[in-house]
Amino acid sequence: MRRLWWVVAFVVAVLSTLTVVTAATVRATVLSPAFHESVLDEQDAYDRLYNEVLVDPDAAPVARELLAGLAVPEAQITSNIKLVLPPDTVRALTREQIRAVVGYLNGDRDALDLSVDVRPVLNNLNDLAHTYFGDLVAGLQDRSEPDFDRFTADLSAALRDVSEGRAPAGLPSLPLTPEQVEQATDAVLRVLPAGQRAALRPEIETALADGDVATVLAAVAPAAVSDRTRDAARQLQAVMDGGTWDLTDTLAASGNDLAALHRLRPYTAVGVGLVELLAAVLLVASLVALWFLGSTRPDRRLTRLGRPLVVGGVLVAVAALVVRGVTGGRVVDPPAAWPASLARLVDDVQHGAFAHITRTALLAALVPVVAGALLLGAGHYLRVRRPGSLPARRIVGFGAGAAAVAVAGMVVVPLVAGPAAPRVCQGQGSAALCDRPYDEVAYLTSHNAMSTTVDRFIGPLQDPGITAQLDDGVRALQIDTYRWERPDEITARLADSDFTSAQREFIADAVNRFNPPRDGLWLCHSVCRAGAIALVPTLREIGDWMRAHPTEVVTLIIQDAISGQDTEQAFAEAGLTDLIHTPDPDPAKPWPTLGEMTDSGRRLVVFAEQADGPADWYRNFYRYGMETPFAFRSPDAMTCAPHRGGDDHRLFLLNHFITIDGGSRLDAGTVNARRFLLDRAHRCERERGRPVTFVAVDYTTIGDAQGAVAALNAER
Known part of the structure; x- marks a missing residue:
């Protein structure tokens, strides 16, 4: 009878070990939103969505069907896809679906409801x-x-x-x-x-x-x-039912009814954590029973504790490898109708997820195997030890401690080994940038960011509004602050502007016909009669975007025609003082990393071209930074010569746009091309001895300036 109880305790210990490790692995991977987010980032899923899937010719029929009737050709949808469907929107929508699936599996949700709010996308169509x-x-x-x-x-x-x-x-x-x-x-x-x-x-x-x-x-x-x-x-x-796209029905219609998730839920919804806890209790109880059943010799007791732990750990490892081999690292088979690029992405994500699950299970299984091996080794030592060596009481205590550590380790190790939620800085999964100092990162910079087609500026230098620019990857904004000019100030202001002669004549003639002067502080391009947006509401808009994107660092470089006191008051009225970073008074001192800035919450950097204070956060850019010339009339004329700020500062502004009586949209197609921009940035970095910090361009949606900036950061 005693032998029977020993066998029962042994089997319970093995099965409990298997259950604890499996449950801990599932909880740390399949049932963790952070795990799924990490796998997507590891596979560059968001970049591949834009660079491979959405530009795949096989995906064109879907785009045509969804966008039929828009006053925009298909080629424009493709070239400006990040304006319609910003990366941050895709990331947020994906996280919503991950939470829905994980909540369903955990039993927090009664039904699997995969619905996407497409209203942000529809709002971008304008x-x-x-x-x-x-x-x-x-x-x-x-x-x-x-x-x-x-x-x-x-x-x-x-x-x-x-x-x-x-x-x-x-x-x-x-x-x-x-x-x-x-x-x-x-x-x-x-x-x-x-x-x-x-x-x-x-x-x-x-x-x-x-x-x-x-x-x-x-x-x-x-x-x-x-x-x-x-x-x-x-x-x-x-x-789409008022702006909601039901993915559950769409997947079911394509032959993927998510049956695997429905079959899995009865086992996960009861509470994997509860199963894990009960299994851990049973494991401890069975180990205690094994300790007291059979011989009372210390060496045999330790051996009885070690064997089930080793067997249970080995079974977990074998099971993990068998499951990986049988499934081939796949749960969903992409339908044949899917574009090949999308099928590859789904397969890569699945294989990446299975690789992480297998690795986590093997590491967790190693804990009971190592602990069991130590117990077996301790038992063997007691049998063969010589007189005068370590007392048996100490060795038995060591064995009991090893067993306790094994039980705790099987629960904790999967949580540590499983991939954590990715720490992202500057969008699109750039986790590596979090450890980079602010002055060693390249930022896509929107020259005259407020002068947009959307806001009906005459001679606009950008097309989308400021929020859309931020959505599209811009992380530094060059803006001009003004008070509305009086009619008698128009002539002098126009003479110093970069408008064409026809635009100057039109603005001068229009002064008394429409667009009368207005009070307050404004963002204008040379002349407020040629277009203006209110300063404080725009700053508030930037603050709202930053609070919705807590891992982003944004820089404002202000061409200031208003006082530093007025600027400080405007930022206070906009509620931005809690976001503003204060640079070190010594421009030569190292800058903090992006991670340190996001952790502090102080991640809005504000520079002026003229002022230097009075607020301690409002510093003159040319104390901290240097630049290239900016009045280039052709791509061939672009140089890297020192301009304002000298040649020895930590921040480096690359003025990369053509000005021929205003911005040149046609030349933007040349200078914003990825290869052209990278070649000039590399040349200027060699000549000036500092990495380029701000890449300032007109028409950020033309060319691939964002891709060039991403390449600069990847090279570093």
Whole structure:
């Protein structure tokens, strides 16, 4: 009978060891949201989504179906995909699905509801329409027409083309009488909703009187395109149940009904932690029983404790390897209809997850094997020890301690060995950047970030608004602060601006026709009459974005035409003082790492081009940084010569844009190309002896400046 109880205790100890290790492994991996997030980052899933899946020709039919009816061609969707579907949005949506699945498996949710809120994506479609429109206007060429009737007809045709997402073949040009201006204005306004016509009439009349048809389109087409885009977005919302996409039904329709998760849930929902605890209690009880059953010799008691631990650990290791071999590291078989790039990504993620689970199980299994081996070794030592060696009481105490450590280790080791939630700095899974000092990281920088097509600036240098720029990977914003100029200040201000002569004439003529002066602080590009957005609300918008993205460090470089006191008050009114980092008073001192800045919460760095205080966080950029020249008229003219800030500072601003009476959208396609930008950055780093910090470009959505900046950081 005693022998039977010994066998029962031995079997219970083996099975308990197996259960504890398995439950701990499952809890630390399959039932941990951090595990799934880590696997996705390890496989570069988010980068591959943009660089491989969304540009895969096999994925085009899906894009066409979802985006049918938008006033934006498919090529523009592809080239500006990060504007429509920002990486941070994808990461947030993915985490929601991970939490839904893990909650279902843990029993926290009664049903597996995989639904995606696509409203953030739909809201970005309006910005994309403006981005596309900016490209259209930039490529238009003037041509003369002989009579007013032909002018009006061609103008109407151009408006129809733009509002339907097509580039006009050209623009009509003809001096108009005041009566003809009124007639042409009426024709132009007919393409707009009635409620928007009165506000735009003064601007259109002024532009037509000057023969400036491009400005007419710049004023009218965004509204027309946006209206069509909103209609298409509403259609998508109707299809997707008011902005929600039910992935559960979609997966079921594709043959992946998630049956494996449903079969697994009865075993996980009862509480893996509870099973683990009960198994640990049974393991301790069975080890105690083995201690007292059979011979009372210390060496045999230790041996009885060691054997089931070794056997249980070996069984776990064998089971883990068998499961990995049988499944082939796959749970879901991608349907044949999926694009090959998506199928590869899903397979790689599955194999990565299985590799982590197997590794965690093997490490956890090693704990009872090592502890059991130590117990067996201690028992053997007691049998063969010589007189005068360690007393048996100490060895028995050691054995009991080893058994206790084994039980605790089987619970703790999987939690330590399993991948933790990735620590991300500067978006898109850049965990390595967290340990990099602020001044050794490259940041995509938006030159004149406030001057956008979306906000209807004349001669815009960016297309999307500031929040969309941040969503799209911009991490430094060059902005200009102003008070609204008086009419008598316009001439002098225009003379120093980089507007074309036609734009200067248009702005001067428009001073008393529309856009009257306004009080307060503004973000303008040279002249507030050419476009302005309020400073404090924009700062508040930046703060809202940063609080929604707690791992991001953002820099503002302000061309300041207002006082330091006014700037300090504006930041206080916007509620940003708790986010602002204060640089060391000594510009030569090392900067903190990005991780240290995010941990402190002080991760908004603010520089001025002119001021230096009075706030201790508001420092003059050229005390801390240096730059290249910025008045380049062609890509070939770009140099790395020292400009403001000298040649010996830690921060390095690379001015990388072309200015020919304003920004050059066409040249942006050349200088923002990944290879061109990288070649210049490398050349300037060699010549100046410092890594490039801020890569300032016009039209951040053109070319691949973001890819070049990512490559610079990867090289370092």
